[in-house]
Amino acid sequence: xxxxxxxxxxxxxxxxxxxxxxxxxxxxxxxxxxxxxxxxxxxxxxxxxxxxxxxxxxxxxxxxxxxxxxxxxxxxxxxxxxxxxxxxxxxxxxxxxxxxxxxxxxxxxxxxxxxxxxx
Numbered sequence: 247x248x249x250x251x252x253x254x255x256x257x258x259x260x261x262x263x264x265x266x267x268x269x270x271x272x273x274x275x276x277x278x279x280x281x282x283x284x285x286x287x288x289x290x291x292x293x294x295x296x297x298x299x300x301x302x303x304x305x306x307x308x309x310x311x312x313x314x315x316x317x318x319x320x321x322x323x324x325x326x327x328x329x330x331x332x333x334x335x336x337x338x339x340x341x342x343x344x345x346x347x348x349x350x351x352x353x354x355x356x357x358x359x360x361x362x363x364x365x
Contacts, residue, residue, distance in 0.1 A: 249338040255351040291328035
């Protein structure tokens with residue numbers, strides 16, 4: 247089963263790191279990504295631009311409403327994701343717990359819904 251690992255960080259924490267600390271933190275991410283690949287569970291993953299680069303779209307009464315910024319104003323923002331393929335939720339949680347941002351933010355693990363093909 248595939249699981250999405252959603253990475254939420256507090257930009258203030260990341261912004262408070264020195265250049266050396268940020269570089270070391272990114273090094274941890276490169277090692278984490280490589281560990282997922284070596285474990286054979288890596289499917290996809292990418293960091294996201296900052297929440298300030300987000301655009302939110304809503305449709306109300308048939309009209310498109312577009313606003314700058316993220317969907318919700320929260321302290322922690324979605325910073326990236328991984329898609330992994332694991333046999334069990336416990337295995338996915340184990341991989342998620344090793345994500346560097348688990349120490350400074352939160353990691354949401356959610357099964358990817360399988361939609362049967364129609365013929």
